[in-house]
Amino acid sequence: xxxxxxDDRSQRARIVKVAARLFAERxxxxxxxxxxxxxxxxxxxxxxxxxxxxDDLLYDIAREYIADLNDLAVTAEHEPDPRKRICxxxxxxxxxxxxxxxxxxxxxxxVQSLTDSRRAEVLALHTRYERVWKDAFxxxxxxxxxxxxxxxxxxxxxxxxxYSYLWMRPDGSLGAExxxxxxxxxxxxxxxxx
Amino acid sequence: xxxxxxDDRSQRARIVKVAARLFAERxxxxxxxxxxxxxxxxxxxxxxxxxxxxDDLLYDIAREYIADLNDLAVTAEHEPDPRKRICxxxxxxxxxxxxxxxxxxxxxxxVQSLTDSRRAEVLALHTRYERVWKDAFxxxxxxxxxxxxxxxxxxxxxxxxxYSYLWMRPDGSLGAExxxxxxxxxxxxxxxxx
Numbered sequence: 001x002x003x004x005x006x007d008d009r010s011q012r013a014r015i016v017k018v019a020a021r022l023f024a025e026r027x028x029x030x031x032x033x034x035x036x037x038x039x040x041x042x043x044x045x046x047x048x049x050x051x052x053x054x055d056d057l058l059y060d061i062a063r064e065y066i067a068d069l070n071d072l073a074v075t076a077e078h079e080p081d082p083r084k085r086i087c088x089x090x091x092x093x094x095x096x097x098x099x100x101x102x103x104x105x106x107x108x109x110x111v112q113s114l115t116d117s118r119r120a121e122v123l124a125l126h127t128r129y130e131r132v133w134k135d136a137f138x139x140x141x142x143x144x145x146x147x148x149x150x151x152x153x154x155x156x157x158x159x160x161x162x163y164s165y166l167w168m169r170p171d172g173s174l175g176a177e178x179x180x181x182x183x184x185x186x187x188x189x190x191x192x193x194x
Numbered sequence: 195x196x197x198x199x200x201d202d203r204s205q206r207a208r209i210v211k212v213a214a215r216l217f218a219e220r221x222x223x224x225x226x227x228x229x230x231x232x233x234x235x236x237x238x239x240x241x242x243x244x245x246x247x248x249d250d251l252l253y254d255i256a257r258e259y260i261a262d263l264n265d266l267a268v269t270a271e272h273e274p275d276p277r278k279r280i281c282x283x284x285x286x287x288x289x290x291x292x293x294x295x296x297x298x299x300x301x302x303x304x305v306q307s308l309t310d311s312r313r314a315e316v317l318a319l320h321t322r323y324e325r326v327w328k329d330a331f332x333x334x335x336x337x338x339x340x341x342x343x344x345x346x347x348x349x350x351x352x353x354x355x356x357y358s359y360l361w362m363r364p365d366g367s368l369g370a371e372x373x374x375x376x377x378x379x380x381x382x383x384x385x386x387x388x
Contacts, residue, residue: 027304110303150376155357161353164353174346182344
């Protein structure tokens, strides 16, 4: 891939985006390569210059947003106040869900369609991301700000955020900023002592 | 269907259960009728005595648990204390998710594979169920027990519960009772004034 030009990369990103939307709307198995060609307005040869297979597309769709979330999490980890860290993580997460709703839909729906090693890789990225939240919860507990760490609280908080891929409307009256502010406040309520 | 015997109904329920597990494990489109026949140990004729098509099975899988949740919600609606009502709803919901994890997986993953009218029916059942929670939130706000009704809080609370279909392990160390108790406590924290 080192010989890829910048144009190649942006074409590829465009194809992945269109494929995510099609797979989210109609299901991964229901969308054929001919339909994808048509949607991205490329001939078969040009399309296969950018992607190797439909399976590769699914892998990219399922992997990229969670890999990006892990990259973003690094900035949050520098924040020493666990309450602020959770607000940064929550804001990044809702912003990513809002801009990658089709990708999340495809990932949650089709993760079992990935090959074993790719599925394991995607799930490991989710586990790594969850670990960043867990560390913030534990750090808050150690500083006497949060209740003792409880895995059910972790799952509940993450569920609140992640589930929004199912109901968030990009053009809805509730913007991503509003949703993340309220969810962050709710997450801190769930964690607070007393 | 009025001529169905009790044996027919229990056979049909068994087929729906096995189909839900197979569809959850391998995907609706990946499972053929021959595989289903094999799993339920019935010949083609006997299987088609109980079900009309794979599409019918998907419809039953996606519809029954949410129809049952709506039926259960009627008992919760008799509870005048909105805090207790939420605890009853939460306990029913987690108990249903624990016992119907495959069905929820299939429904969340394959709802777009249903025909338009059936999808609309299943989504309407979800909307009706959400309405019961919403009424409890509004009732609590009117009684001065909860914060003013906020649709983001409703979505967040329901997300916390529903998302558990993805991580709950039937044989895990966390039982449904423990999960619903903690989630109920978290939901009440999210709703509490102050």
